[in-house]
């Protein structure tokens with residue numbers, strides 16, 4: 001049986017975390033949004049969604065609301081952005097960062113939105129589907145709320161693409177064998193499945209672009225990859241005794257010698273709803 005959404009990664013149910021952990025997760029979200037490689041992914045997605053002045057857009061699973069505010073700048077004062085997130089703690093954090101632009105922050109489930117049919121011109125859904133129980137159900141809901149001929153942009157990680165260089169042969173595979181499905185979602189290949197899911201949903205004008213993020217230092221990688229972040233508490237690892245310390249020592253050594261490398265592909269897939 002598939003694990004329930006709340007049994008997955010911290011991002012699946014931020015409100016269910018102890019307060020201290022939810023602060024850590026919120027800070028992590030903000031730091032990720034500022035990372036140049038995540039910004040590169042977002043530029044690709046923006047080019048593909050092509051938001052226009054006057055549009056009403058939905059950011060589903062909007063996190064700290066950064067992208068919603070970015071989209072608000074594109075749709076301008078005549079447009080609006082609905083930023084919906086499952087977590088009330090995240091929604092409150094997003095509201096506290098509001099910049100006065102035309103964003104409305106709502107708590108809600110992307111798979112069961114309180115919005116009328118055909119309510120928005122376009123949808124952005126970034127790094128959310130990997131955390132939900134049924135991605136196709138969420139995609140169907142995003143299609144329902146999009147007007148005919150509107151555009152849907154899905155951004156998601158392919159954790160199966162994660163690879164390292166600069167460490168002893170085989171060690172990364174051992175570590176990833178332990179942390180995939182633990183630090184990363186069970187649905188770790190979500191990114192590469194986006195195109196197929198949009199085809200199956202009957203959309204048109206599909207594009208799917210892999211953006212391979214490159215991390216050339218452990219510090220840069222740690223912002224996006226929990227398994228190289230020494231600040232992730234030891235008891236969160238669930239790896240055999242000694243493995244975490246051995247791995248992190250190798251990561252640090254590779255960083256010191258300048259040979260550290262990590263790569264991770266994030267996919268951007270867009271399509272239009274039928275007219």
Ligand SMILES: C[S@@+](CC[C@H](N)C(=O)[O-])C[C@H]1O[C@@H](n2cnc3c(N)ncnc32)[C@H](O)[C@@H]1O
Nearest residue numbers: 011061062063085086087090109110126127128
């Ligand atoms: C990795 S974060 C990404 C946030 C934001 N899209 C970004 O790129 O910064 C995943 C977000 O999805 C939200 N989320 C998870 N499941 C959700 C659901 N079923 N409906 C709406 N939001 C959800 C989480 O609360 C979290 O804020």
